[in-house]
Amino acid sequence: MADGLNVALSVVVPCYNEDAGIDELYLRVSAACEQQGQTYEIVLVNDGSADTTRDKIFALTERDHHVVGIDLARNYGHQIALSAGLEFCRGHRILILDADLQDPPELLGPMMAKMDEGYDVVYGLREAREGESWFKLATASLFYRVLGKLSNVGIPANTGDFRLINRRTLDHLNAMPERYRFIRGMVSWIGLRQCAFPYQRHSRFAGETHYPLRKMLILAIDAMTSFSVTPLRFASHFGIAFGLLGIATLIYTIFAWAAGQVLPGWTSLASIMLILGSVQLLVLGIFGEYLGRMYMEAKRRPLFIVNQVVSRAAVEAGHAR
Ligand code: UDP
Ligand code: MG
Secondary structure, three states: OOOOOOEEEEEEEEEOOOOOOHHHHHHHHHHHHHHHOOOEEEEEEEOOOOOOHHHHHHHHHHHOOOEEEEEEOOOOOHHHHHHHHHHHOOEEEEEEOOOOOOOOHHHHHHHHHHHHOOOOEEEEEEEEEOOOOHHHHHHHHHHHHHHHHHOOOOOOOOEEEEEEEEHHHHHHHHOOOOOOOOHHHHHHHHOOOEEEEEEEEOOOOOOOOOOOHHHHHHHHHHHHHHHOOHHHHHHHHHHHHHHHHHHHHHHHHHHHHHOOOOOOOHHHHHHHHHHHHHHHHHHHHHHHHHHHHHHHHHOOOOOOOEEEEEEHHHHHOOOOO
């Protein structure tokens, strides 16, 4: 493996508790890379796995000089682990892949061909998704619809992080310092020439999803707050709506009083207070989401800490990267 940027292709894979599938992943990815007949590296990021993923990655680096193992200091989450791999990889073109083989590595060839047509980004567009519950599909589609409404960056629906990007795009991506990372959105934000690549998404080869509802919600909130400040305006919208409602009730009460009718007030008062109170708290919560993120960004901590980088090339050259 050459130093500098002399690798034609990098495949970057974040891995968290994937020991059941990682050998299969390695076999299929290296077969796909070998077919290209160019220099390549496979960057496997261990995101603080609790199983033997780390040992398996290190074993692969010993077996094959194409493999670079990056061991993070703890579990930082999918998007950060991916960012770590993207920062360390050195290819002119970079394939982003999940470790669970839901996105077939064999599509590398056709995606490379598509990029040869002059695109900077070739992103996978999921045509069919095997083995996903209707709930995941429904929430995903709702999420992209809301995100599309809120943000002015066109983030295509039904995409994941599975994509081929070139060095130019990656340099821009790596230059974005934010820690709440929604990488597919950030790539859309960059722009340049992008093209969809429709494919069939399979079910997981082994193991279970690491995106239960809670983590999906967090990713969704990260995405919304990273790509839109529209929710901050909800406060004024609510304010205007409830103000108008208040005036209307007042007018109604005055007319009723003039007609000789005194309206007993406490039920309506109580409900109005409850509604207003809840809206105020909701709006405060939205402000809080943004404020908290600003606070975390303001600390300017590094995105991740690397425990160790292992590759045979580095060991043979007598230095660890
Ligand atoms: N992943 C990670 N850190 C985490 C959770 C997930 O690096 O904290 C990796 C995981 O190993 C996989 C990818 O991110 O390669 C996507 O995760 P998963 O397949 O569980 O998500 P799903 O496909 O179900 O959305
Ligand atoms: Mg998956």
